Amino acid sequence: MRDSRRTIEEFLASVERRAFRMAQISTGNSEDALDIVQDSMFIWVRKYSEKPEEEWRPLFFRVLQNKIRDWHRRNKVRNRWRIWLQPWGKSNEETVGENSIEHLADPAVKEIGDQMVLGHSMQALEAALAALPLRQQQAFLLRAWEEMNVRETAAVMGCSEGSVKTHYSRAVHALRNLLEDHQL
Amino acid sequence: MKNQDDENSFLKKVKHSLDQGEENISAETLSRLHRIRQEALNTKYNKNAWGIKWIPMPYPALATAAMVLLAVLIYLPGDREQAPVNPLDDLEILASNNLDFYEDLDFYAWLAEEEPNAG
Numbered sequence: 001m002r003d004s005r006r007t008i009e010e011f012l013a014s015v016e017r018r019a020f021r022m023a024q025i026s027t028g029n030s031e032d033a034l035d036i037v038q039d040s041m042f043i044w045v046r047k048y049s050e051k052p053e054e055e056w057r058p059l060f061f062r063v064l065q066n067k068i069r070d071w072h073r074r075n076k077v078r079n080r081w082r083i084w085l086q087p088w089g090k091s092n093e094e095t096v097g098e099n100s101i102e103h104l105a106d107p108a109v110k111e112i113g114d115q116m117v118l119g120h121s122m123q124a125l126e127a128a129l130a131a132l133p134l135r136q137q138q139a140f141l142l143r144a145w146e147e148m149n150v151r152e153t154a155a156v157m158g159c160s161e162g163s164v165k166t167h168y169s170r171a172v173h174a175l176r177n178l179l180e181d182h183q184l
Numbered sequence: 185m186k187n188q189d190d191e192n193s194f195l196k197k198v199k200h201s202l203d204q205g206e207e208n209i210s211a212e213t214l215s216r217l218h219r220i221r222q223e224a225l226n227t228k229y230n231k232n233a234w235g236i237k238w239i240p241m242p243y244p245a246l247a248t249a250a251m252v253l254l255a256v257l258i259y260l261p262g263d264r265e266q267a268p269v270n271p272l273d274d275l276e277i278l279a280s281n282n283l284d285f286y287e288d289l290d291f292y293a294w295l296a297e298e299e300p301n302a303g
Binding site for chain 2: 005008009012013016017018020021030034037038041042044045046049121122125126141144145172175176179
């Protein structure tokens with residue numbers, strides 16, 4: 001029992017920093033990122049910790065990515081209702097598009113150019129990543145940072161390998177454009 | 185060829201920056217991550233202490249959300265525009281604590297496919 005707990009703890013310790021950073025980049029908010037990591041860990045421990053160890057990592061990142069996607073969905077719905085409920089608000093302002101959340105860029109992140117001028121490469125990179133549509137962002141982080149292959153990434157994202165290739169390629173292209181004047 | 189080299193160099197730098205960001209997480213955040221990890225482990229190894237957190241409670245949450253929605257719909261002036269989407273869809277999303285119900289299916293299909301190629 002003790003060994004099992006230690007093995008699971010070591011695994012969680014090995015993924016928690018990266019999980020936090022992925023969630024933080026995607027939400028732009030540390031508190032929400034911690035909530036997402038907490039939910040992911042609880043779900044993973046409850047549902048998947050009995051699975052073979054070689055499945056742990058992709059399963060954990062699958063839960064994490066689903067939680068990040070849930071966060072964006074809820075955020076989108078909340079924003080829609082907030083706009084609709086504003087008493088004297090601009091109810092005709094359709095600030096929320098018709099596109100599905102997977103294709104929406106994070107509206108919270110702006111002024112990437114300004115940050116690049118300031119020479120803050122890390123902040124510029126984060127801003128550029130956060131500005132990507134969610135599915136591109138996920139594909140990029142899983143492929144380029146977590147170093148998953150196309151098949152693993154597709155399984156974690158719950159989409160086809162072709163979609164992963166498309167999202168990843170677009171993400172690389174967009175990031176290179178956004179960061180071309182920077183040192184990255 | 186040069187383009188591919190440029191891309192590889194770009195990706196290497198991005199990865200390096202992301203790694204640095206991971207290394208620079210604040211001590212306070214690391215401490216909170218440590219606490220979260222321990223709480224998650226306690227749900228498995230010390231169920232009495234944390235089990236209550238996982239009592240499924242979709243119905244109270246759904247009922248509360250439904251009442252709030254109903255109150256809003258009743259008391260708002262009648263000339264407001266319709267909500268842009270079906271309110272029940274939103275209600276389901278807002279009330280849901282578990283949108284990961286679809287997690288397993290295609291993942292295990294992939295694992296099954298992967299199995300014959302393993303080691």
